[in-house]
Amino acid sequence: MTTGRVNPSFKLEDQGITELGSVYYNLMEPALIQAALERGEGELGKGGAFLVTTGKFTGRSPKDKHVVKTPDVVDTIWWENNAEMSPEGFEALHADMLKHMKGRLFRTRPCWRRRSKACD
Numbered sequence: 239m240t241t242g243r244v245n246p247s248f249k250l251e252d253q254g255i256t257e258l259g260s261v262y263y264n265l266m267e268p269a270l271i272q273a274a275l276e277r278g279e280g281e282l283g284k285g286g287a288f289l290v291t292t293g294k295f296t297g298r299s300p301k302d303k304h305v306v307k308t309p310d311v312v313d314t315i316w317w318e319n320n321a322e323m324s325p326e327g328f329e330a331l332h333a334d335m336l337k338h339m340k341g342r343l344f345r346t347r348p349c350w351r352r353r354s355k356a357c358d
Contacts, residue, residue, distance in 0.1 A: 248348035255339060262345045270345065 242263035250261060262269075271288045274280055280290035304323040305315050323331075 245348060250344075250346065255336065257340045259341050259343045261343075264347050265345055273345070 239260045240263065241260065242265055244263045250256075250258065265273075271282075274288065274290075275282070280288050283289045301321070304321045305311065306325055306328045307315075307322040308325060
């Protein structure tokens with residue numbers, strides 16, 4: 239089941255992500271908060287703010303960042319500051335992720351990042 243405002247140019251299926259359970263595209267904040275409340279992921283504070291306790295680990299570890307080492311990027315990456323991943327390692331990880339996603343519920347909001355002209 240697909241729900242929400244879907245941009246036909248940015249569907250998960252177009253990226254090879256298929257056989258999912260329910261997919262909710264571009265939900266507004268009240269719907270996201272209601273879903274989180276129903277799952278017991280937080281509570282509403284005074285004034286309606288959504289409150290959560292993140293626990294000990296609140297962010298992504300810098301050591302979790304990997305770059306797929308291919309001929310077209312090998313000379314453009316600062317390898318001392320970035321862990322490399324082989325294309326085969328990426329494909330295995332990607333296949334595992336797709337397998338894990340099958341039949342599950344997802345809430346998604348397509349986002350993209352534009353490269354700054356300062357980087358040219």
